[in-house]
Amino acid sequence: MSAQARLALGSAALLAAVAALVASAWLLAGRRDEAARQARADARPLSFAPAGVQEVIVEGAAGTAPYRLSRGRPAWRISLAGGAAADRTPADGPADAAAVERLLAELAALRPRAAIPEPLPPLPAVGLDPPRARVTLVLERGSRLVLELGDDHPFDRSVHARVRSEGRPATPPAELLLLPPGSRERLAPDPSALRAEPER
DSSP states (O other), rough: HHHHHHHHHHHHHHHHHHHHHHHHHHHHHHHHHHHHHHHHOOOSOOOGGGGEEEEEEEEESOOOOEEEEEOOSSSOOOOOOESTTTTTSSEEEEBBHHHHHHHHHHHHHHHSSOOOOOOOOOGGGGTTTTSSEEEEETTSSSSSEEEEEEOOTTTTEEEEEEEEESOOTOOOOOOOEOOTTHHHHHHHHHHHGOOOOOEE
């Protein structure tokens, strides 16, 4: 084999090795990106234990006044902030413990459909400044988790949302999320759905 043929063969082998390295790096990067996307999808934006929630404050629920669910001993209680909705629902009384626990379980298990990538849309454009509804969880040591719910996405009716922490150290900036359709109504329900049935 001539020197020129050996040189051509060596160059071809080197090119093949470089191409294999580039393909491997591209596949690994794609897998890392996919793993990161999957991790974001699997993450629960509200990290809390339902048993540690002392109060749930709901604002903007289906045209009603803000209301508060307070963990009592032995039972949950509901109280409205007065005003507009007082004629529709009694202002203060026992809450349906099973309904409150279902709400807390749904909030704890909440998983977004997607995180909105940069550049983020302006908050007023997605109904988050001010939010259409807000659910605040008051935890045992006084820290708060705040779920803000905005407008429906025009494409698939996913709900724009973001989560903020108050009183927790080193919290990262809130990212914008897309929650499943109907999340605003389920996670910020009308207070009548959480009241205990009157005893007969």
